Amino acid sequence: MQRTNFGDMACSIARTLDVIGEPWSPLILRDVFAGMTRFEQMQADLGISRKVLTERLNHLVGHGILERQPYDRRPRYEYVLTERGAELVQLLMLMTAWGDRWLAGEAGPPVLYRHHACGEISRPELRCAHCGDPMSARDIDLLPGPGAPK
Template structure:
């Protein structure tokens, strides 16, 4: 069965899903961000098959989201977030907020964020980069952009 090429669609959400739309990819990015940078660490934390992890890591490296860095002569690699990958983690932080609100249950969120700038525990909040006011789905209109399909 041939997979739909989301990367070819004139939609930034589809193009993002082309990179991280498979369920293991966001979890791998989360692990690398959290400090699990070596294959064995990621594999053990996620309990993912070696084959699937290898495929996902190659995919993320191929898209420039992760960088492979040798740490011994075998060679063995650790995986580092690139600038592109760090920006995808911002997306995961927003997803975590949704999961905390709608899926955490009575026990509450499994992870909290302490903001480096102020030292306080905080949630991620979407804001307009012009006026600073909250920006949610009900606060915007969708307009065609310069890359819209004709």
């Protein structure tokens, strides 16, 4: 069965899902962000097959989300976030905030975020880039953009 190519759709959500829409990719990005940059570390943490991890890493490297950097002469590589990848981590942080609110249960969130600038434990929050006010789905209108189909 052939997979739908979401990357060809005139929708930024669909295009993003084409890059990270299967379940392993966000978890791989989470691990790299958390400092697990080597193949063996990720495989052990995720319990993922070598074949699937190799495919996902190649996909993320091919889309400019991760970059391979050699760390010995064999060659072996570690994976680091590119600028694109670091921005995707921001999306994952918002997903985490939702999961912490609605799914963490009695135990509470499994991870806390300490903000470098103030040193306080905080949570990610979506804000308007113009006025700085909090922004939610109930606070916006959807309008056709320049890339909308005609």
